[in-house]
Amino acid sequence: MPDIQLSLADARALAEQCLKINGLDDANAAATAANMVAAERDGCVSHGLFRLPGYVTSLRAGKFDANASPTIEQLAPGVIRVDAGAGLAPLAVTKTLEALAPLARTQGIAAAAIVRVFHMAAMWPDVEPLAEQGLAALAMTASASFVAAAGGKKPFFGTNPMAFAWPRDGEPPMVFDQAVSVMARGEVMIAARDGHQLPEGVGLDSDGNPTTNPQAVLDDGVLLPFGGYKGSAIALMVDLLAAGLIGQPFSPEIRRAANFDGGPESGGMLIIALDPDRFGDAEGWRQHAETFFAEMLAQEGVRLPGQRRFANRARTTKEGIRLPAALHAKIVELSGHS
Amino acid sequence: MPDIQLSLADARALAEQCLKINGLDDANAAATAANMVAAERDGCVSHGLFRLPGYVTSLRAGKFDANASPTIEQLAPGVIRVDAGAGLAPLAVTKTLEALAPLARTQGIAAAAIVRVFHMAAMWPDVEPLAEQGLAALAMTASASFVAAAGGKKPFFGTNPMAFAWPRDGEPPMVFDQAVSVMARGEVMIAARDGHQLPEGVGLDSDGNPTTNPQAVLDDGVLLPFGGYKGSAIALMVDLLAAGLIGQPFSPEIRRAANFDGGPESGGMLIIALDPDRFGDAEGWRQHAETFFAEMLAQEGVRLPGQRRFANRARTTKEGIRLPAALHAKIVELSGHS
Numbered sequence: 001m002p003d004i005q006l007s008l009a010d011a012r013a014l015a016e017q018c019l020k021i022n023g024l025d026d027a028n029a030a031a032t033a034a035n036m037v038a039a040e041r042d043g044c045v046s047h048g049l050f051r052l053p054g055y056v057t058s059l060r061a062g063k064f065d066a067n068a069s070p071t072i073e074q075l076a077p078g079v080i081r082v083d084a085g086a087g088l089a090p091l092a093v094t095k096t097l098e099a100l101a102p103l104a105r106t107q108g109i110a111a112a113a114i115v116r117v118f119h120m121a122a123m124w125p126d127v128e129p130l131a132e133q134g135l136a137a138l139a140m141t142a143s144a145s146f147v148a149a150a151g152g153k154k155p156f157f158g159t160n161p162m163a164f165a166w167p168r169d170g171e172p173p174m175v176f177d178q179a180v181s182v183m184a185r186g187e188v189m190i191a192a193r194d195g196h197q198l199p200e201g202v203g204l205d206s207d208g209n210p211t212t213n214p215q216a217v218l219d220d221g222v223l224l225p226f227g228g229y230k231g232s233a234i235a236l237m238v239d240l241l242a243a244g245l246i247g248q249p250f251s252p253e254i255r256r257a258a259n260f261d262g263g264p265e266s267g268g269m270l271i272i273a274l275d276p277d278r279f280g281d282a283e284g285w286r287q288h289a290e291t292f293f294a295e296m297l298a299q300e301g302v303r304l305p306g307q308r309r310f311a312n313r314a315r316t317t318k319e320g321i322r323l324p325a326a327l328h329a330k331i332v333e334l335s336g337h338s
Numbered sequence: 339m340p341d342i343q344l345s346l347a348d349a350r351a352l353a354e355q356c357l358k359i360n361g362l363d364d365a366n367a368a369a370t371a372a373n374m375v376a377a378e379r380d381g382c383v384s385h386g387l388f389r390l391p392g393y394v395t396s397l398r399a400g401k402f403d404a405n406a407s408p409t410i411e412q413l414a415p416g417v418i419r420v421d422a423g424a425g426l427a428p429l430a431v432t433k434t435l436e437a438l439a440p441l442a443r444t445q446g447i448a449a450a451a452i453v454r455v456f457h458m459a460a461m462w463p464d465v466e467p468l469a470e471q472g473l474a475a476l477a478m479t480a481s482a483s484f485v486a487a488a489g490g491k492k493p494f495f496g497t498n499p500m501a502f503a504w505p506r507d508g509e510p511p512m513v514f515d516q517a518v519s520v521m522a523r524g525e526v527m528i529a530a531r532d533g534h535q536l537p538e539g540v541g542l543d544s545d546g547n548p549t550t551n552p553q554a555v556l557d558d559g560v561l562l563p564f565g566g567y568k569g570s571a572i573a574l575m576v577d578l579l580a581a582g583l584i585g586q587p588f589s590p591e592i593r594r595a596a597n598f599d600g601g602p603e604s605g606g607m608l609i610i611a612l613d614p615d616r617f618g619d620a621e622g623w624r625q626h627a628e629t630f631f632a633e634m635l636a637q638e639g640v641r642l643p644g645q646r647r648f649a650n651r652a653r654t655t656k657e658g659i660r661l662p663a664a665l666h667a668k669i670v671e672l673s674g675h676s
Contacts, residue, residue: 076446076616078416108414109610111447113617136583138575151639164575166582174578176571227565233514233643234572236634237476237502240512244504244627245474245612247619252633272447272610274583278414279451281585289582295590296574301489305571 001325011321012037015052018335022059024088025067031090032121039122040321043312046186047122049323049331051262054120055088056334058263064088064118070095078107081246084117086266092117093126096271101133104273112271113246119143120264123163124177124306130273131165131173139163141269142243144255147181148222150232153208155222157235158251159185160242167276169286172313174293176305180235181223188214188223242270339663349659350375353390356673360397362426363405369428370459377460378659381650384524385460387661387669389600392458393426394672396601402426402456408433416445419584422455424604430455431464434609439471442611450609451584457481458602461501462515462644468611469503469511477501479607480581482593485519486560488570491546493560495573496589497523498580505614507624512631514643518573519561526552526561580608 006014015033024032032055040048059066068087072095075081080099084092096112103110119141130137143158161184163177179185183202191198192214203217203224204210217223225231243250248268249257258265276285296302323331344352353371362370370393378386397404406425410433413419418437422430434450441448457479468475481496499522501515517523521540529536530552541555541562542548555561563569581588586606587595596603614623634640661669 075618076613077444078448079446079616081618106415107445108417109447109449110416111612111617115618136579149634149637149640151641152637153639154637156634156637156640164571166578174574176574178568178571182565226568227520229643230516230564231568233502233516236512236514236643239630240504240627241474241612244623244630245614245619246617247622247626250626250630252630274449274579275414276583278417279449279584280413280419280453281583284585285582288585288588289578292577292582292588292590296487296494299487299490299492299494301491302487302494303489305567305574 003322004325004328005320005322007320008037008041008316011040011049011323014331014335015049018052018331019055019059021335022056023066024059028066028068028088028091031094032088035090035121035125038125041313041316042309043316044122044309046184046190049327050186050190051120052331053334054262055264057261058118061261063259063261063263064266068092072096072099075113078103078110080110080112082112082114084114086116087118088264089114089117089119089121089269090125097126097129100271100273101130101135104130104135104275105278108278109272109274111273114269114271115246115248116266117269118264118266119269122177123161124165124175124309126269126271127163127165128173128175131167131175134167134275134277136167136274136276137165137271139269139271140238140242142239142248142251142254142267144258144265145251146185146223147225147235148204149235150225150229153204153222155255156252157225157232157239158254159223160235160238160251162234162238166289167286168293169290172306172310174304174306175309180225180231180238182226183223185223188217192218242268246270341660342663342666343658343660345658346375346379346654349378349387349661352669352673353387356390356669357393357397359673360394361404362397366404366406366426366429369432370426373428373459373463376463379651379654380647381654382460382647384522384528387665388524388528389458390669391672392600393602395599396456399599401597401599401601402604406430410434410437413451416441416448418448418450420450420452422452424454425456426602427452427455427457427459427607428463435464435467438609438611439468439473442473442613443616446616447610447612449611452607452609453584453586454604455607456602456604457607460515461499462503462513462647464607464609465501465503466511466513469505469513472505472613472615474505474612474614475503475609477607477609478576478580480577480586480589480592480605482596482603483589484523484561485563485573486542487573488563488567491542491560493593494590495563495570495577496592497561498573498576498589500572500576504627505624506631507628510644510648512642512644518563518569518576520564521561523561526555530556580606584608
């Protein structure tokens, strides 16, 4: 079957409609569809509409609150706590960024602890809007154990993504968003779906032996941390800051609570925003960083993180996206009266 | 020649005396010697007394201010700027932590931008004292380019270390301190000195070809980032936060200013401190994290970062340290009237 071609607006309407028909309220459906289609638009298909059936399964099962309305409390001059009310991350993050950006400008540095949130979305949309407003931002979240700690052979850390954004001068922000596993779990799921093998060094099977079979990794196997013990240390930091610091479940606790329905799990998330105008070089920092980026890009073979995403974005904004026909049919089916 | 055995107190006196005889003032000599001997004590020999001859070369050449007295300015409610006065990092960091810890308690989260500082020391001593006071802390610094950006074959990033500390209950803090290179530059220097080969994947020679010869890496070659493009992204974040954000030189700028005398180079440093008591789980976070650490350590083959250091510390505190006789002789020679 050929792929289905959709404009971004149509893709968003399709996702939003599907989520609403399955019970998600307007505000949550709009924010969640926007996040999924932004991922699809940027070529991050493993966080795109591919995830929609999982959301629907969770929605129908009443796993999260389909009408959640996040509330914000100030815990300290530089810290806010956003109670997502057991709802999905995209709406909670939207509300968080509205409060966090002005706080970072006042304080120089500020943090938001998002709690009781169901996060399964791409994370760069959680920091990119801050950088579009001239702030540097760092976000992280713990997730159900699927990654071995260095030296171990069983799942311990989640894929614990960390995203970072830096505001640029006349360019889209520099943004990266990376799991602590060598390969993102969504990519392993797509490899399994498409019958592709994994590269060496990505994961172990349930006996702790190296494997290139994606299904063996997903079936009680484990992903490996990037860069061995150094990536494992980053994973540990993410668990401590996005779970331990803010009173939310650590990766193994999320895994024990998980029902593996393809939908998101409840946990916490930390976003830190810094205002470069308040760090001593308000006049110079933008141009200084641009000089640095230019020198980096002058090196043969070197790209800035996010460049591929922005190239995809430019293309799909004009041409639209292509969905595998089976996925499109599934979404249409899920959008029927349930 | 057999190694020379020294108590920690004697090692500290030896280093302090050598630095003072070569012109460093009392406060800077005490802080710098304490940092170097702390590294030696914890088994981090590449940041230990091995670095002393480089400091002396720089001191004799007047590269940094031997009488620098750091000054502190508040830039925003959550941000302080510490002007190290073109002096060495250890004294500037000591002063910084005295101001940053109470600020983090008041604000919940606070940052210190240390500028005009000559940093060549181990970095975990810059965060461990904060965790000993119950704070979580993250520190990073940019350094002269020696690491390739992902896809590149020439030096671009510094080894850009990042250190993170988490306070523990009845145990020394959990602390990691890691360069963005697969192997720390100090370790490559030690391999070159001792005639050892490097493992595969650590570096490229000046033609951009993989090599296991440490001298080929040090002579116009390049170290590789850990975990490929993911470690490279971490290196980029460190440069942006520890240089771009605070108006200090990026890694390539530091390299162009460097004189490669074995001593430190001038640059910036960022420390972020977070008070877990202000993030919504003041009562529970300590015990919650201990449960997590216990589960992590219950896995076969898994250790906490820093465990080896603390084991070394326990041993050397009783038994003292062993210095290679040639290094000891060199230090004694450098401590003669100059």
